[in-house]
Amino acid sequence: MQTTDTDHEGTPVSIHAEHRTAAASAEGLLNRPPTPGQRVHAVLHRQPALSPAIVLLLAGVTFALLNDRFYRLENLSLVAQQVAVVGSLAAGQTLIILTAGIDLSVGAVMVLSSLVMAKLVSDQGVPGVVALLVGACVAVAAQAVNGLLVTKxxxxxxxxxxxxxSIFTAATLIYAKGQTIALHPDAFLLWSAKPVSIGSLHLTTGVLMMAVLYAVISFALRYTSWGRHLYATGGDPEAARLAGISVNRVLLSAYMVAGIAIAVAAWILVGRVGGGDPNSGLNANLESITAVVIGGTSLFGGRGVVLGSLIGAFIVQVFDNGLALAGFDPNYQVLAVGVLVIAAVSVDQWIRSVKA
Incomplete structure (x- = not known):
């Protein structure tokens, strides 16, 4: 007959052993090393700009193999200049998407702002600096309207x-009467198109303005309480409200700061077209959203970095440029962008999932 020893409290020793075995098994499950998929999941969650950076690197290598002209400094200069307008818009769009919103009017606001700047200088003889400030105020005011409709x-x-x-597009056409406004080549508003050479790399002042814009917004998002409140509001508005954050104020400020980014894009646009054109920037709204999504910012809000949007803007332009140099049909450029958007959203959904 089998016997079981007991401890000083009379509890069978075998029961203690079973408890210890179960506890050890549970601890082993908790301390189990993460799988490769979980490691990748964690890294991409911490670094939202990493996946678009990898895509940009692979695209650059691929297109360089297809055509050795791709990596020539003259071609890279052209890519950077073409990114300046959409890249600046994408910086403002990022702020809004971080709050779990979206702005379909940024392109229309940009064109309206650029027309106001150009028309004040051309028709009223207003000094360029004043026209620039008035145009910037128009962009910020337009975005304030968007923000108030959302918050109030x-x-x-x-x-x-x-x-x-539709409202801002109609306002632009009515204000400009459908006419393109040309500015004198020496006009202050065209300074954004001034060439800036760094060795064989030929950029424009507009590209540098875009770089400064990204640096300022990146600093604000990372190192200021406003940036932390923006992420908190986008991640969980109710939790942010309970934490004492004025959610409506943060949302309104996001739209208005985006207006400043739009004003920068408008100034760069004036330099690119040599004045004001009511028909410019027709696809800028969707292009800015595309850049932000490909750049790793979540459409659900609360996750992403503004640098990723710049990388996303470069990815779109690199694909357009690289496929053109490789001799592909332009329709494949549109196809590639569509595939990239779907892939980016799919990756975002995977990163946001509970299971890796």
Whole structure:
């Protein structure tokens, strides 16, 4: 007959052994080393700009193999100049998407702002600096309208900006009377198109303005309480409110700061077209959203970095440029961008999932 020893409290020793075995098994499960998929998941969650950076690197290597002209400094200069307008817009779009919103009107606001700048100088003889400031105020005011409709009337950002897209587009056409405005080559507003040479790399002042814009916004998002409140509001508005954050104020400020980025894009646009053109920037709204999404910023808000949007803008332009140099049909350029957007959103969904 089998016997079981007991401890000083009379509990069978075998039961203690079973408990210790179960505890050890549970601890082993908790301390199990992460799988490769979980490691990748964790890295991409901590570094949202990493995946678009890898895509940009692979695209650059691929297109360089297809055509050795791709990596010539003259071609890279052209890519950077073409990115300047959309890249600046994407910086403002990032702020709004970080709050779990979206802005379909940024391109229309940019064109309206650029027309105001050009028309004040051309028709009223207003000094360039004053015209620039007035145009910037128009962009900020337009974005304030979007922000107030979202925060005060509680309308969805998609619906608000879909409506204001038509309103601002109509306002631009009415204001400019459908006419293109040309500026004198020495006009202050055209300084954004001035060439800046760094060795064989030929950039423009507009490219440098875009770089400064990204540096300022990156600093604000990372090192200021406003940036932390923006992420908190986008991640969980109710939790942010309970933590004492004025959610409506943060949302409104995001739209208005985006207006400043749009004003920078408008100044760069004036330099690119040599004045004001009501028909410019027709696809800028979708291009800015594309750059932000490909750049790793989550459409659900609260996750992403503004640098990723710059990388996303470069990815789109690199694909356009690289496929053109490789001799592909232009329709494949549009196809490539569509595939990139779907892939980027799929990666974002995977990163946001609970299981790796």
């Amino acid at each position: 009337i509680k309308l969805p950002p998609f619906i608000v900006t879909l409506g204001t897209l």
